[in-house]
Amino acid sequence: MPKRTDINKIVIIGSGPIVIGQAAEFDYAGSQACLSLREEGYEVILVNSNPATIMTDDEIADKVYLEPLTVPSLKKILIKEHPDAILPTLGGQTGLNLAVELSKDGILDKLNIELLGTSLKTINQAEDREQFKDLMEELHQPIPASKTVYDLETGIKFAHQIAYPVIIRPAYTLGGTGGGIAHNDAEMTTILNRGLTMSPSTECLVEKSIAGYKEIEFEVMRDHHGSSIIVTGMENFDPVGVHTGDSIVFAPTQTLTDKEYQRLRDASLTIVNALKIEGGCNVQLAQDPFSENYYVIEVNPRVSRSSALASKATGYPIAKIAAKIAVGLNLDEIINPITQTTFAMFEPALDYVVAKIPRFAFDKFTNADRKLGTQMKATGEVMAIGSTIEESLLKAVQSLELDKQAQVDLIPEYTKGMSLGDLLEKIKTPTDYRLFELFAAIGKGATIQQINRATQIDMYFLSKLEAIIKMQQKLSDGLLCADLVLDARKLGFNNTMIEAIRSTTDHELEKLSNMEDQHLVYKMVDTCAAEFESTTPYYYSTIGHENESKPLGNSIVVIGAGPIRIGQGVEFDYATVHCVKAIQTAGYNAIIINNNPETVSTDFSISDKLYFEPLDIDSVMNVINLEKPIGVIVEFGGQTAINLTEALTEHGVSILGTSLHGIEQTENRHEFENLLIDQDIDHPKGDTATTIAEAQEIAHRLGFPVLVRPSFVLGGKGMAVVHDEDELNEYLVPALKASHGEPLLIDQYIHGIECEVDILSDGQQVFVPGIMEHLEGSGIHSGDSIAMYPPQHLSADTKDQIVAIATKIGEQVHAVGMMNIQFIAANDTVYVIEVNPRASRTVPFMSKITKRHLAQLATQLILGKSLEDLGLIPGLNPEPAKVYVKAPVFSFAKLPGAPTALSPEMKSTGEDIGSGDTLQAAMHNALFDSYHIDTNDLNGVVLISEFDANDDHVASKLKSAGFEVQAYQPDMDWPEKIAFVLSSEDETDDEKQLVANALSHQVPVFTAQDTVLGIFQPQLIK
């Protein structure tokens, strides 16, 4: 069918702030879909409250609403815009749930708005457990015995009937939140109670556990005519039992025979046809490793995280095609954008192996429960492409930026003292480190049969891990000859890994490699295994004869930000994409190197060439040696890119923008302090320590409280405010151990208003787009603070001082491009606390407000333009009349056991924006999708921890704002109506329990006094 002409205006609902289970993949899907619809001539209206996204850029949609994702807010927009249709399948579970609610509300019928892509009936059939079960029975598709329960008693009775273990899956929750596997009544009670409270419909599915089966996913496309294809099958390394978002995944499937594959393919198509999906759909299945039995696990009638992975793994742009199907086009009418010569109606053939490894935040949340189960915990993921399982897996491991030692040696330090027996016991529990523990177990002599018994991971995969460890042993014992090096490279060993095992040099290895006729080459991702000619600028490295990537010339390399983690989120992908646009506009070829499959930057249509590669120095230099670019830009890829600067400079690569010297002036503690002293800039006094005694001496000299942290930090990792000697000692022991000889920083702690600026500079002059004031005082990480723009409590003099200091620093370090500077304003003095010599987290927020693409302007400066050329007048950008608030979003509910009290260590996973004519209005709008509170509709008591209740200031302020304040007692009845919960400490069991209870009851939770005192002032609430 040709595209529809009876609709013109289409609303796309975004997925909102980034939370665990719903991340950057929906920015990728949403922006692709918007562009795809506009390409067909439709008017696209986008609603999303997340400013840190490409999809909310003005050139992506005809109109962008940065408004809360709530039914009243969307209704207002629908009434105003009167669209013909809504496309709800691209905004994750949030978009789908909102579509259901809007439909129930009746507004869609009233305004005659059509749901595109999938009908309400389909959504219900796929998402409602009972309806899904009925449909599967009707289609004769096997599903594990299950029952929907609404109370504990029925759940336990059913579990006895089908026998433990059972899986508990709450209905309508993100990423399977609140679910788990229970082996007995006690576990059942805990998990089912939690699941019931977290489900908006107090509904859980209790299901026979099929843990241990092979978990297989199919990404299906289906059009209006009913033609359907499988984009790719994917096989989880971790068997059923670990959420697919937390599993290592390979594409295509590896251990299924054609009969098994086709049986599962048939099942997927049968289901998708019965559901009458028009667009993309994800089907999850379980294959018994010992029989022909299989089960259908789940169907997601929308674009998902897996579809982003499948798109990047195959080159087939699922979201783009899904949007075209939604407006009536059939698969054989849509050109395959990769080949440009074939159609979207075909199944991609891969001639490589793709590995995905999830990235977790446990490096920051060391106390959190690291056990993986049916509830997703990963914040992001990396993907790698290779010719063998080993190569793609090791490339993915090199991309993780997790733990340098484990990534290079594969066997983590902590396993070295463990016995084989202990390790075999340990690997029974899936955790974020299990892959490395498997390597360790093999290294200690475990057979793959033993490991298979402990983990149920398929022996095929385990044999590949064994091949890697055997290669390590050969490299360490055998003669280092050309053949061996080639074999090691085929398994994905890079120079750094080989040199860690065997004393040799890059030069030596290169000489050995040159003796062979196969080398590291780049191959194209083309959807068709070279069957048709393609010109996709999408490449990966592997070992082979023919290099397919011809150097572009006149090019600039942009280093991406790698996997999404706390402290380095989608904001950096946003900046990377804008940097690329500016490079292209300036007439150069832009080349991206990145390894995150969820993002817009790794869409091959964004840059002139995409290298899907690890961001380690070996991989980056391989690309640079081939492409010979004019230079490399590191300012937009967060700390990942900045950390490569030194090594790149050593290799003689030209860094465009602020020089290595400038970067070191701001990142090296001593150089930075010298700079500040030299320029007479106030800053908290501080010193460095490498021993406990030194640290104690410094703390006493400065006076408590002091701020302590490791010297090179990301997102405030490992930072803390300590108030006395006991706290200091408690911090020092693990911190010194973790710092590996690098000094710890100890600073005077100054209480005041924290604020920050992102500056633009051409190396001579400085432009300040705006000052952001933080609601919370110093001591709380800037990424976790509520930020207000323009500042609400700063005097004109303070603002002048801030701009003057920012200008001084910019000029002194010859900043070229962007830089982020953080301040504390206290007692009419402005102190500098930190400088980040790169684009920061706040770039998209400020870009959206000022309607200036700051990252593009910065790139132009990097490429040689002056502020004057760009029409930027040095000094502070005039402030707007409107007020804008950026509020953090936390994923505490997904990470049981993780610390919750706000501190110098960043904890939030995302952010939203609120705007209004007054601070009150802006704050009100910003708090919906962040703290999930409506400040105009506050009912019930305020429940606060004992610690906060003992603080007279807090209690009295809240009372004077009109709240009934109640101190939490562990044995108390949970109040019927709670306005919100406050617990600013997370040390005692009571405090932990209060927060956990609040999270599972879905009550708004605040974990800093400053936040509560700042928001709930009489003038800010109704």
Add this chain to the structure above:
Amino acid sequence: MKKYLTLENGDVFVGTACGDLGGEINGELVFTTSMTGYQETLTDPSYQNQIITFTYPLIGNYGISLGTNQSNKVEAAAVVVKEMTEQAFHYQSVISLDAYLKQSKIPAISGIDTRQLTKIIRQYGTMKASLTNFPVDKKKSASDHQASIIKMASLSASSDKKIDHVVLVDFGVKANIVKSLQRKEIDVTVVTPESTYEDIAKLHPTGILLSNGPGDPTAYSDFLPVIKKLQEAFPIFGICLGHQLLALANGAKTYKMTFGHRGINHPVKNLENGDIFITSQNHGYAVDADSIKETPLKVTALEVNDKTVEGLRYPGRPIFSVQYHPEAAPGPHDAAKLFDHFIDLMHATEEVH
């Protein structure tokens, strides 16, 4: 141990010997893009005398299982892979692929940049190649190898109850075609292409199936008059080579494609109802669409991407054919309903009679 793959155009690929280590062979070099189903592919008679390159780099992952072969032996002449999986762990696996190839005396080569090789085939078209243990003199390489017409014995599966009886003319039939008919409770008698019209008519078939098979369809010119007679009397279903022969018998032409269709991801559009199936294919020749205009046949399906002829029908008669493999094995089952269509045609014809 090294192994040399020498192409007709003079290109030489050096790799590691696997399968039958000492074996040397000449054949036609082709590639398949299927990511699963190597066992079905290697035992498919259509691949006789062909050296198969797998574009997917890991082959042998799940070993060799019983009941999967499409004939009683490995039909391919040799195998080219990037990596041959050494050990198979699948519960149904009885032997590894490498050991099976050794047992079957089929040489193979691994460690090849199969993507580069595929691009060469794409560019120059299917060509002759030789797999040897030592470098060969280019001029002597790839000696001409004429595909011979294969004769096979019948595998009759008769039973008293069954009504339908299909006579299958075997040009190199895949086991799953026979199985697909037997699963529908149809009696199948397999005859050789040497059969005359009278031989076949004597068997009282309710329908005729012209099977797939290797090589150039014009090599079967002796059988074309038989088809012409058969189509006056019986419902006919042609698959792959059988489809090409039906076209030739009615006066159409066939041609050699540059590099053919080999894979399990080919979209085929049914021109009569707009349905699109993902199909399993392996053929190096195709029916010339223009030449159909001069025949009583009608084109019913096209490949979505290159628009080659994928289906034919004889209007007014219970006769049709497809270029792809509805029996799959390996590949998707999207087109399996064609066997039901064949049965419907046979029943409709019976009622008329």
